[in-house]
Amino acid sequence: MKLRWHLLGLGILLGLGTAGFSFAAGIYYQHEHATQRLQQLIQQNPYAYYIRSKIYKVFAFFKTPDDEENANHRLGRIMKYGFPGLDDIRLYSDFVLSYDRRNRVAHWVCEHLQKKDLSTTTHVGRAHASFQPDLSVPSNFRSSLADYRRSGFNRGHLAAAGNHHSHQTHCNETFYLTNIAPQIGKGFNSGAWNNLEIYVRDLTLRYGSVYVCTGPLYKPKQRCDGKLSVEYEMIGPNLVAVPTHFFKVIMVESKVPLGKPYMEGYVLPNATIPDNLPLRSFLCDIREIEHYAGLKFFDGLRRSAIFGSNYPSESQVFRDFG
Amino acid sequence: MKLRWHLLGLGILLGLGTAGFSFAAGIYYQHEHATQRLQQLIQQNPYAYYIRSKIYKVFAFFKTPDDEENANHRLGRIMKYGFPGLDDIRLYSDFVLSYDRRNRVAHWVCEHLQKKDLSTTTHVGRAHASFQPDLSVPSNFRSSLADYRRSGFNRGHLAAAGNHHSHQTHCNETFYLTNIAPQIGKGFNSGAWNNLEIYVRDLTLRYGSVYVCTGPLYKPKQRCDGKLSVEYEMIGPNLVAVPTHFFKVIMVESKVPLGKPYMEGYVLPNATIPDNLPLRSFLCDIREIEHYAGLKFFDGLRRSAIFGSNYPSESQVFRDFG
Structure with a gap:
């Protein structure tokens, strides 16, 4: 049984x-x-x-993470508000830049910062990264490590390394020399410029989504005979231009649904800047930056849609907006 | 009957x-x-x-002249050997230029000269043309007539007016300020530069088909402290750059079937040049021009296919080639 x-x-x-x-x-x-x-x-x-x-x-049998899709749309997201210019565009995994073949320094670098990208994981950082030439640039227009050696200038980041901490690749790519410009070290690269980068990350942590466009300026100044003239040094065997100024144009997307974005521009001289000068004193009319740089920022957005103009004090920005 | x-x-x-x-x-x-x-x-x-x-x-009942077809292919013909750069390309009826929004002067202007286009008809000429700003350039990046007024500089053509005599429109369009750069008048615009333009037309009459790329250079020079530095004036309310040099890269197509093209480059300082200096003394390595200008000339053609390098004397060019 x-x-x-x-x-x-x-x-x-x-x-x-x-x-x-x-x-x-x-x-x-x-x-x-x-x-x-x-x-x-x-x-x-x-x-x-x-x-x-x-x-x-x-x-598919199993749900797959849509990595590829994210990667495809990442660059579209960074350039959401339009290209400042179209000369020699170069795409990296977390930023987009336009390269100036004549000066061997970028025209502009665009980034999109989000809160989640800033969270520092211990195994990602600049300790693992090293400066290197971008071999995809034709040799005749490429800057090399030799150009910066004993030049007296720092290798200054345009897209800050600290903004790209979600993957080691993202961080490494900010060390390509296409993203680097000769900067005064003491009082600029480690001073006011660094403070500006920290300010941008503060805005990101506070408001969640920030677009930044960074680049060099070659501003004319009055000569002794009263005429205006542009003058800048060129360093190294490849003749890399030393910009007279650097700009950052920042756009903060509103947290409020249908809220208008807020935009401001900074221009810092490539020189030793006293520590006690507040960042706000470098605020600059964005149309003026556009005129000197020959670029158009966030042109996908009508200017009238931008909320407010420049604010008198940092605290007021944080109080009035978001 | x-x-x-x-x-x-x-x-x-x-x-x-x-x-x-x-x-x-x-x-x-x-x-x-x-x-x-x-x-x-x-x-x-x-x-x-x-x-x-x-x-x-x-x-069609009757044979029609293929005007439309010609017009369609004209720009393709001018750019047959590739674009030197891709920044802000502007198409005119008989030449193509790339505009430098930062300096308010073109990066380069490309022309294709043919024997038949040079034949001067009496009713076409610069007498009917006048300088005018190109309103298709955004106002923030546009040069105007006021910039040149009382500046001490001539309005120098990049694409020479004398090269475009087959239609009045072609001639008129060379007078757009996008095709104009501030040039020293006496000893340059009316001197050596004019001689170079005449030399190009001579080549065209002799060999039938000549490609010319013309543009400004901002060359660095040694400062008193031994460092290299770029310095150039900016004129007028719109800040139009005064180039330190001008270049012309010339490519002559061979008359012989399957013959190789011949290429040479000239760099002239934007200064008063003594009358007795021969044009040949301004011959320049094309790779050097490319390095200073950040451009690549006739890149559609492998360099090894270019016949010979620069020649020591003008007569030898005319003797050896074609």
């Missing part, structure tokens, strides 16, 4: 097993079949090709 | 007339019918749309 029950149990188990196996085989067959037909569709239809990653995701 | 012959003649004439008329009507009907079907095809098929002007020409 016991044996018969056992046999029955075994039979049921076998039956269930077969059913389960057949079911899985059916799923697998259908999946393979559909994937093949999908492959054909993708080869024939440009629209299907365009959204292929999304279709594949629908067919 | 006579009447009958007359009637016969009339009958034959009428018959022939009817036949001729029917024949013409048949042609017309077929033409209309085909044109209608062609119209449908052009609306449905992108390839048919793309070559529509060629198809229409096949159907």
Whole structure:
């Protein structure tokens, strides 16, 4: 009697097993079949090709993290408000820059900072990164490490390394010499410029989403004969220009739904700046920066849509906005 | 009897007339019918749309001059050997330029000179043309007539007016301020620079097809402390840069079938140049011009395909080549 029950149990188990196996085989067959037909569709239809990653995701057995999609849209997100200029555009994993082949320094570097990207993980940092030339720039227009050696200038970041701490790659890429410009060390790179970078990160932590465009300026000054003249040094065997000033144009997206973005621009002279000068004293009309740089900032946005103009004090910015 | 012959003649004439008329009507009907079907095809098929002007020409009753086709391909022809750079490209009817928004002067201007374009017709010339700002440039980056007024500099052409004499429009467009740069008048604009332009036209008359790329340079020079530094004046309310030098890179296409093109580059300082200096003394390594300008010339052509390097004497060029 016991044996018969056992046999029955075994039979049921076998039956269930077969059913389960057949079911899985059916799923697998259908999946393979559909994937093949999908492959054909993708080869024939440009629209299907365009959204292929999304279709594949629908067919997948397990939910996959949409890394690829994120990467695809990251650059689109950074440039959401338009390109300041279109000369020799270069895409990196977490910032976009336009390279000035004549001066061997970038025209501009655009970043999009989000709160989550700033969280410092212990194993990501500048300790693992090193300055290196970007070999994708033609050798005739490339700056090299030799240009900065014994030049008396620091290798100053345009896109700050501290803004790109979510992946080691992001951090490393800010050390490409395309993102570097000759900066005065004491009183600028380690002083006012550093304070400005910290201010931008503070804004990000406070408001969540900040767009920054950074670049060099070559501003004319009055000569002794009263005429205006541009003058800047060139260093190293590759003749890398030493900008007279650096600018940062900052746009803070509002936390309030349908709230208007807020925009401000800073211009700092590439010189030793006294420690006691407040950042606010370097505020500059954005149209003036555009005129000197030959660029147009956040042009995707009508100027009238920008909330307010420059504020008199830092505390007022934090009080009035967001 | 006579009447009958007359009637016969009339009958034959009428018959022939009817036949001729029917024949013409048949042609017309077929033409209309085909044109209608062609119209449908052009609306449905992108390839048919793309070559529509060629198809229409096949159907036409009379041979038409292919003006439209020429105009379409003119810009392609000028840029046949590639773009030196891609910043703010501007297309004019007979030349192409890249505009430097920071300096309010072009980066480069490309022209293609052909023998037939140089033939001076009496009613075309600079007498009918006048300098004017190009209103398609955003006002913040535009140079104006006021910038040059009482500046002490001439309004120097980059694409020479004398190269564009086949239409009055072509000539007029060289007077847009985008094609103009501040040049020293006596000893440069009316001296060595003018001689260089005449030399280019001589080459064209001799060899038939010449490509020219012209632009400004901002070359660094040694300061008293031994460092290299770029220095240039900026004039007028819009701050138009006064280049320190001007370059012309010239490429002569060979008359011999499958013959290799010949290329040479000139750099002239924007200063009073003594009359007795030969043009050959301003010959310059093209790679050096590329380095200072941040541009790449005739990059569509491998350098090894370029016939020879710079020649020691003008007569040798004319003797050895073509």
